[in-house]
Amino acid sequence: MAAVSRSDLLSWLNELLQLNYTKVEQCGTGGAYCQVLDSIYGDLPMQRVKMNAKHEYEFVANFKVMQNVFKAKKIDKPIPVEKLVKCKMQDNLEFLQWIKRFWDSNYGGQGYDPVARRRGAPTDSPATIAPLAGSRSGSASLGVGAGRSGGKTPISGHRAGSTQPNEAVQALQAQLREMSTHMEGLEKERDFYFSKLRDIEILAQQQMESLEAEGKDDETLREIQKILYSTEDGFEVPEGAAPIDEEETF
Structure with a gap:
């Protein structure tokens, strides 16, 4: 199967999810990948997906949701999280091409309201990191x-x-x-x-x-x-340290 071009992939993604992505790198936040899967299965915990994630730890959290879906649905595909969260074009282009092929093979043609599924959450993801x-x-x-x-x-x-x-x-x-x-x-x-x-x-x-x-x-x-x-080596509580106040609140 011939690889789909970047512009065609972005057009498909933006139309399916009602996004305004301008670069493939934006997929590195993980939010769009999660919602593509939600369009197929309709049961992802979208409330846990941060579509406008700005920081790498937020991207990783999105990919954890995705990994749980892969495990639950028995999808045999490694997710190169460490590469994708760097928001580099080539890594995300290759993964987005796979996601598109997977969607083509598994989407049942049912109606899908992406804005309602993400509860109108903002999607202004950074173009690159x-x-x-x-x-x-x-x-x-x-x-x-x-x-x-x-x-x-x-x-x-x-x-x-x-x-x-x-x-x-x-x-x-x-x-x-x-x-x-x-x-x-x-x-x-x-x-x-x-x-x-x-x-x-x-x-x-x-x-x-x-x-x-x-x-x-x-x-x-x-x-x-x-x-x-328990403590790790080098992180022991020093002798004479003040005890924790039982009434302390956080």
Whole structure:
């Protein structure tokens, strides 16, 4: 079967899912791949798919949903997640071509409302990730270089020297803002899972105290506590550290 062109693939994808993708690289967020599968099966947990994902950890979460679908439907196809989330054109083009062939073979022709299935969630996915970072560093290096040469040639190079460094600073500031947003997302995710572990710890402790008062024991609860309190080499709690406040909330 002849490979479908990029433009034809994008046209098919945008029409099927009512998207406005302009580049194959945008598929690296994983959202579109998930919804193509949903158009076939109609039972994907679309509430867990972030169609406007901006960061790599969000892309990975989308692909985890997809991997679960592959496992449940017994689809024998490896998903090169580490490559796809880098949002490079060639990797996503090859996978999108496979997705299109799979859809052609399995879509039953039933009606599909993509906007309703994703509950009107926004889909403004970034065009690329890695290439954007490269272009920023490229413009930054260009700006610094122009500024230095401008300093040596004040007559002919003064104009370029005064504008290029400003562009470099703006590019670096934009990159810093993006990194700050990414870090904020990671911190929220960390706090989310930590609060879950804290709730489990309190629940297990309360149950153990209740059982001990009755002269009973529970091996499963003890194993859970062992897991909660275990540490890795280099991450031991230092001696003399203040105990955790039992009333602390998260």
